[in-house]
Amino acid sequence: MNKPEIASRIEKLKKLINHHRYQYHVLNKLEISEAALDSLKHELFVLEQENPELITPDSPTQRVAGKVLPKFEKVPHEVPQWSLNDIFHASELADFDARMKKMLGVDSLDYVAEQKIDGLHIVLTYKKGLFVMGATRGDGSVGENVTENLKTIESIPLKLEREVDVIVEGEVWMSSHVLGELNVERQKNNEPLFANPRNAAAGAIRQLDSSVARSRKLDCFVYDLSRADFPIPETQEAELKLLGELGFKVNTHFKKCDNADEILAFWKHWSVHKKDVPFWLDGVVVKVNRRDYQEQLGYTGKGPRWSVAFKFPAEETTTIVENIEISVGRLGTLTPLAVLNPVSVAGTTVTHATLHNEDRIRELDIRIGDSVIIRKAGDIIPEVVSVLYDLRKGDEKPFHMPKNCPICGSVTLRKERESATYCTNSACYAQEKEKIGHFVVGFDIVGLGPGIIERLMDAKLVNRPTDIFFLKKDELLGLEGFGEKSVEKLLKNIEASKKIRISKFLFALGIRHIGEESALLLSKNLFKEKMYSVLDWYVAVKKISLEELKNIHGIGEISGESFFDYFQSETVSQLFEDLNRAGVEFMGDASQIKGSKLEGKTFVLTGTLPNLSREEAKRKIEELGGHVSGSVSKNTDYVVAGEEAGSKLEKAKELGVKILGEGEFKKLITNQ
Ligand SMILES: [Zn+2]
Structure with missing residues (x-):
């Protein structure tokens, strides 16, 4: 980008960030995720750092978040409430460390790394050891008096262990468990759900009726002593210890780090294990440990120079679509892929995101050159969530699905009733x-x-x-x-592998609309013998009428037609000749399982079983006439769950599917 382009980008970013900041912090509405907003802020911050002459006083980077809602009494903060600069990468941590050492003129420096909790920042004032006022951060200089609501939080002491005057800062949070229960309740009452515990906690603290706050089972950690009528401890580490002694609840998961590597290790540990604590974490707060150093380093207009928030990898971020390419899949489906300006999401570098199909592209009106929000969750292929239309320059190019396959040049086809476009050449x-x-x-x-x-x-x-x-x-x-x-x-x-169940073989063929479930249904209903030679089977399958297929319960019109068309096509006969020559044999699914207790039962395996490998468990089930499916549905009979079972277990609970541990599973298969 040249200078005028940078200036224009900065202007547009500022406007967009300000809009979302207002929605989120003032109106408590979330139009885009916090992670995506952070990503935009970070881009603006970096652009401004590189072009300091373009920084204006109204830039979102120059202020602390939040406007005071009119409901509560406004209280000026005796101690200004700063906000921390965010960093996202190990390299930025190294920069921070180098900057601190350089400014202090030291070769080594120790820090305290603390968990950054996704909660509500609060300021508590005590006089002669008594809790006199609690306030929200507000805009940093004026907060809201929420004393009554904070008093409902049992972990906030009403009287300290010593009769001292102090002002402390902390974080009010709600446990993931309570959030889950609250959302179940809200769903029943047709109320909007809370996206995260921070919103739920903030909502509770901002209720004028303090019984609501009490019912939300909030908790509070205190981590900073900002003013005291006695000498404040010489290090952050000692300060945390003292806060505990005064009677505050202090999060025990912090670490004194002798160097940046130790901070990084702490950060890495918690970014992986964040689910091990009952509260939501969104990063690690890093502070220079020694107070005299902190004072020496001082503050910028926004916050302390001696501390940063080292955020965990976001699952959403923003980037630019540099091109749109096509990949051709197993069924000849043309899938449009966005080629992205490489960006780090959820700990990995993402260069492509799926755009699914032509309809999705049209719906998003996504164009080459657009700034977009992308999401990466778990092992799922990254996807484009939305387009930031406000950042358009006007030279973005619309995309059309190609008329010819980009791999083989054959004509492409989009069928009625389907959203996918196909390459018509089966040899592609x-x-x-x-x-x-x-x-x-x-x-x-x-x-x-x-x-x-x-x-x-x-x-x-x-x-x-x-x-x-x-x-x-x-x-x-x-x-x-x-x-x-x-x-x-x-x-x-x-x-x-040459002895194969018919259901598995049907699945292996990759016939459009015939997945594992329908393959099993077809096999059970159409092929009752125990064994088939390949050629006998092929003769039999060609005789099946379309009517017969459609009458099978669970096989719809589309799957039925697809199956029928596949075997009527002359080109498949070669396949069966080859299979026959190779010595492949088919086993019936129906006959083998007669009289077995697991006959017709569908299992889903999830997590790691202590003594049984997944393959062994699968083989056992199939030997006894059961069927193993990849996903939990209302047709699932049992879910066998081991260690670290994830979403499948959740789904099973939700649907009321019977869940078996390894012991119960073994009992089931040995009692045959
Ligand atoms: Zn092709």
Whole structure:
């Protein structure tokens, strides 16, 4: 960007941030996530640091957050309430550390790292040891008198252990557990849910009726002694100890760090283990430990120079869409992908985000060059959440789905009733690669990951799924990265996969609209024999009428038609000849499970079982006629949950599905 462009970007950022700041801090409304807003603020902050002549007094970086709501008595703060500068990366921590040392002229410096709790900042005043006033931060110089509400919080002492005059600062918070209960209650009453405990705590403290605050079971940590009628301790560490002695609740999860590496380790630990504490954490507060150093370093207009908030990786952030590309998937689906200006989200660098399909692009009106908010949660592919239209310059380019496949050049097609666009060429390379990968998963062949499949395809050893069964030892040994042992193991796994359940085989084919569930339904209803030769089965499947398919309970019109069309197509006969030649055999799903207690039962496995691997558990269930599914639904009979079971367990509880531990599961499978 050149200077005028930077100036224009800064102006637009300021306007946008101010709008959202007002919504969030004054009206308690969340239009974009706090993380996304932080990201915009950070961009503005960095631009201003690089171009200090463009900083104006009205910039959001020049003030502390919040306007006072008119409801409560306004009280001026005796001690100004600063806010901390945010940092997001290890490199920024190193910069901070270097700056502190340079300003103090020292070679080593120790710090205190404390958990940054996502709560409500409050200021408590005590006279002769008695609690006389509690106030919110407000705009930093004037807060709201919320004494009565704060008195309902049991962890705030009404009388201190010593008869002293002090002003302290702390954080009011609500536990994740209480937040969950509160939201359940609010849902019942058709009230809007709280997005985080900070909003819930702030809402409670700002209620004029203090019984509401009491009912919300709030808690409070105190971490700063800002004024006292006795000498304040010489270090932050000693200060925390003293606060505890005075009778305040002090968060015990803090650490004195001898250098920046120790801070980083503390930060990393809690960014991974933040769920281990009952309150929400959004980062680590870093403070220079020695008070004389703090005084020497002093304050900027905004806050203390000697402290920063080192935020945890946000799950949302902002970036720019540099281009929109197309990837072709297993079913020939063309998925538009946003190529992003690389950005760090949730601890990883994100360069692409999915745009799902043409409708989604139109709905968002996303254009090449747009500034966007992206989200990355867990292992899910990052996605574009929204477009920041206010930041547009006017030269952003709209995107249209291509008329030809970008991989093979074939004509693309969008069917009625569907949002996806397809490549019409079934031999398209990318399509083929995905298809082979899916086939391998369906056949449960261990040791054939996507990378290996690609190598086999590039070596032209595998051009279509069934080629897997004709791989030769010496061919494989000629490839880079394949040793004698690994080749033998792979060939053994391939051999073992040749006896396959029909349901698994149907799934492996990757027929559009036939997932694991419908494959099982079809198999059980249509193929009652115990074993089938490949060619007999193929003859039988071609005789099934469309009517018959549609009459199977649970198979809809779309899946039925898709299945029917697939087997009527002449091109699949080659596949069955190949499978037959390879010695593949089909096992019926219905006959094997007759009389078994697990017949027709659907299981979902989640978490780690102490003594049983997931593969073993799956095999056991299938041997006894049960079926293992990847996701919990109302059709699930049992969820077998081990250590660190996640969302699947939650879902099971929600739906009232029976949950088994390893012991109960073992009992179930041995009592057959
Ligand atoms: Zn293609």
